[in-house]
Structure formats: C-alpha cells, structure tokens
Amino acid sequence: MGRAEVGTPKYIANKMKSKGLQRLRWYCQVCEKQCRDENGFRCHTQSEAHVRQMLIIGENPQKKIADFTEQFKRDFISLLRSSHGEKPINANKFYQEYIADRNHVHMNATRFVSLTEFVKYLESEGICNVEVDEKSREGGFTIAYIDNTPEAVRRRQLAQKRERAGDDDSERERKVLEAQIKKAQEEIEKKAAGKSAEEENNEKTKELQRSDQQPIKIGFSLGSGKASGLAKKPAIPLNRPKKLLKMK
CATH class of the missing domain: 1.10.10.2030 (DNA/RNA-binding protein Kin17, conserved domain)
Incomplete structure (x- = not known):
C-alpha cells in the first residue's frame, strides 16, 4: 500500500498524528525516529540505516x-x-x-x-x-x-534580611504593647487604691458625726452694770412741787 499523496486528508491526518507524543518504547534515539506502533518500530530496527548507526555506536x-x-x-x-x-x-x-x-x-x-x-x-x-x-x-x-547563580543568592539573602527585619519589627511592637498593657494595669491599680482610701476616709468622717440631730444650746451672762460699763440714769419725777410751779 503506497503512501498518501501530499495534500490529501489522509496525508494531513498522518502528519497530525506524527506530531503527537508516541510511546517511548517505539522511539529510536540513535536515529531520532518515532514509530507509531510496534510493527513500525520492528521494521525500522531491521532497516539498513538503523543497522549502520548501531555499528558506529558499537565501536x-x-x-x-x-x-x-x-x-x-x-x-x-x-x-x-x-x-x-x-x-x-x-x-x-x-x-x-x-x-x-x-x-x-x-x-x-x-x-x-x-x-x-x-x-x-x-x-x-x-x-x-x-x-x-x-x-x-x-x-x-x-x-x-x-538556583545557585550570584543573582539568586543575593535575592535569597535580601529576602532573609527582610524577613529578619520583619521579625524585629514584630518583636518591637510586641514589647511596646506589653509596656502599654503594664502601664494601664498600674493606673487601674492606683485608681483602685485611691478609691479604697477615699472610702476609708468617708467611713471615719461618718463615725465622727453626731448621731442625734438636737440643736446645740450655748449659755452666757452679761454680769453687773459696773462690769458692763453702763451707768443708770436718775429717774425724773413726773409730779413737781407746787412751790416751784408758782414761782414760774
């Protein structure tokens, strides 16, 4: 059976099949020829060209x-x-x-x-x-x-340096956060201590206050007139003597 003529559908189909990947056991590396099936590979190994290449390699x-x-x-x-x-x-x-x-x-x-x-x-x-x-x-x-090229080595070193810098920044942020938390806790403790002291003072003040609501009375005396520096004026009689009335 002859080969398909160039340009025919069968010729094109054979070309498309030949471009595809075939089985490795049907490939001749010496001649760099891919066979499509076992029969084709056997025929190729018996060909004169293949035998000549094998004799050269056999040396x-x-x-x-x-x-x-x-x-x-x-x-x-x-x-x-x-x-x-x-x-x-x-x-x-x-x-x-x-x-x-x-x-x-x-x-x-x-x-x-x-x-x-x-x-x-x-x-x-x-x-x-x-x-x-x-x-x-x-x-x-x-x-x-x-990749062991110099550029790849420099790229890996730069990536490692950036990673270490990122770790340092994370550690720094963690320390700052811990310091802020510690400061907040101290302020809370101070406020709690001040509040307890204020409550204690309020309790003491309540103890000093009187329990009864009666008003407090304060007594004092002015003493005698001499002591107070006040002099008594003589009383003027209302009924004058008759003699004096006549003289006027």
Missing part, C-alpha cells in the same frame, strides 16, 4: 550513552528552571511536559533506568530539592530547582 557505546545522559540532564534542568523556577512540581507531571517535545533525548537512551533514579541523582548533586509528594494523585516525588 564506543559508553561514550555515546554518556553523551545522551549529559544532553538529557541539561535539557531537563533547563526546562525546569525556565518553566517553573524554584517552585516545586511533581516529578512525573514535569516529565510529561519534558517528553511532549519529540526532539528531546529520551531517558531510555541514558544510563538512568527509571525516573526515580534520576530524581535521586539530582538530589545527591544538589541540583534540586526532592520531597515525597503525598498530596498529588500522581504520587512519587516533588522536585524544586535550586
């Missing part, structure tokens, strides 16, 4: 595997840094993003047998922070890139 297979491993690690880390930065992401989920590009180096061409082994390698080399992912449905591990 020094360790060097070729090392080159594939280095290229895979470089592309994987570069995509992780550019797309997610230092934010954590599930390793399986990110690997699906990585293999979405059909031109990448596949893991089956490297020295790493599984993704778990590669993730542990990144942790041991200090390239990524790795933690067990318990929240995600995919499970596995979460990876977060560690």
Whole structure:
C-alpha cells in the first residue's frame, strides 16, 4: 500500500498524528525516529540505516550513552528552571511536559533506568530539592530547582534580611504593647487604691458625726452694770412741787 499523496486528508491526518507524543518504547534515539506502533518500530530496527548507526555506536557505546545522559540532564534542568523556577512540581507531571517535545533525548537512551533514579541523582548533586509528594494523585516525588547563580543568592539573602527585619519589627511592637498593657494595669491599680482610701476616709468622717440631730444650746451672762460699763440714769419725777410751779 503506497503512501498518501501530499495534500490529501489522509496525508494531513498522518502528519497530525506524527506530531503527537508516541510511546517511548517505539522511539529510536540513535536515529531520532518515532514509530507509531510496534510493527513500525520492528521494521525500522531491521532497516539498513538503523543497522549502520548501531555499528558506529558499537565501536564506543559508553561514550555515546554518556553523551545522551549529559544532553538529557541539561535539557531537563533547563526546562525546569525556565518553566517553573524554584517552585516545586511533581516529578512525573514535569516529565510529561519534558517528553511532549519529540526532539528531546529520551531517558531510555541514558544510563538512568527509571525516573526515580534520576530524581535521586539530582538530589545527591544538589541540583534540586526532592520531597515525597503525598498530596498529588500522581504520587512519587516533588522536585524544586535550586538556583545557585550570584543573582539568586543575593535575592535569597535580601529576602532573609527582610524577613529578619520583619521579625524585629514584630518583636518591637510586641514589647511596646506589653509596656502599654503594664502601664494601664498600674493606673487601674492606683485608681483602685485611691478609691479604697477615699472610702476609708468617708467611713471615719461618718463615725465622727453626731448621731442625734438636737440643736446645740450655748449659755452666757452679761454680769453687773459696773462690769458692763453702763451707768443708770436718775429717774425724773413726773409730779413737781407746787412751790416751784408758782414761782414760774
């Protein structure tokens, strides 16, 4: 059966399928060719071009595997840094993003047998922070890139300095608040003490007051006239003698 002619619907459908992500076991990293099914992959491995490439690699297979491993690690880390930065992401989920590009180096061409082994390698080399992912449905591990560039180091130091400054401000505010609370308590205690003293004085004043409401009487005497300096005037008789009346 011949190939579909250019421009036909079948040709376009085949092109669209070829752009999509296929199974890794049907991908030939040596020839950089993606096969669509097992039959196609078997036919490719029996082709003359594939056999010729395998003979070339067979002369020094360790060097070729090392080159594939280095290229895979470089592309994987570069995509992780550019797309997610230092934010954590599930390793399986990110690997699906990585293999979405059909031109990448596949893991089956490297020295790493599984993704778990590669993730542990990144942790041991200090390239990524790795933690067990318990929240995600995919499970596995979460990876977060560690940026050790001078700019990133300065940025982290500045963030730590700001955090410490924030802690100092919080501690200062806490001390001021405690001092205000202590001062308010002292004022309350002083007011309570003054009130109790005033009540005590009022009680003493009430004790000194008379219980009966009778008026107080004060007696005094003026004494004799001499003592008082007042002289008695002689009394004038009203009936004069008759002799005196006649002389007038």
